[in-house]
Amino acid sequence: MTSRELFDRAIEVVLEHEGDIYTDNPVDHGGATRFGIAQRWNPDLDVKNLTRAQAIEIYWERYWHGHRYEFLPEVIAIKVFDLAVNLGHQAAVTCLQRALHACGLRVALDGRLGAETCGAARRADPAALMAALRSEAAGEYRLRVARSADQVVFQGGWLNRAYA
Template sequence: MLIETGGDPDGGYNNLASDPGGATRWGVSQRAYPHLDVATLTREQALEIYREYWIQAKCDQLPVAVAVAHFDCAFLSGVVEAARILQRTVGAQVDGRLGPRTFEALRSFLAGRGPEMVAAKLIEARACFIVDLVNEPEKPRERMNLLNLKGWVVRLVRLTAYVSRSTP
């Protein structure tokens, strides 16, 4: 599951000029892990990094569908930004940390909706976040983000399909 949601399922190596993360393999960027040579990163090393994100983002405390959507956001945008997106989605106070109040707001939001709907709302919020990135006023970054837009949209489509397949 983590390989499918976290990074390139084939472990492809990319080094796109438009990617501020620099070189990437299995979705792990050289910028985020400067002490690693991501070009030679193994699947097992990538899995360990995914596990770290999974735990830091508290995905182990979320329903599966919500956890998968939240993990993908945490892996791509950072644990704090993912927490903010989740908090805005469920109507919790936005502080970038998942604590008791956020989990209570999530429980209330889940009532009558179910995890799949909450996951869909998280993915929708991610789409809005991406649109905001592309529309940033800072021109050079806006151009970089626009170059990455197609990949981000494809990722959200695949994530939506994955969440739909992986939930009963």
């Protein structure tokens, strides 16, 4: 499977979780968003008027391409990318690395999706790694709420995403 084919599968999961409604919640640290694309992190975009097709290309160019997701097993790549859209790439990869530790595979906890992390993910038992990854993501979301209590309004949705 090519990187673009894997991306095409992953983006459907992301868009299902993010939806297509423009929101501007004052407690959302990303500011105004549509399709999960935040104005704060993309100040050059007119997020409010994004089309689905534009959002998909933005995700490909800015959030997928060059991040090495295609070197992970398919289901893990999709999950890590979905988490990266919401948590940020480094935090999502750190969740993966912690999950690998939980599966007995020691890798550096550096938030970098390098050869060591990708190789360990390919060696891991897929079901065990996915269970551990979901748990680590849920823990990261809970930690974010603990650090910033106003984020509790997002906790239910975040945990649904973590365990999806």
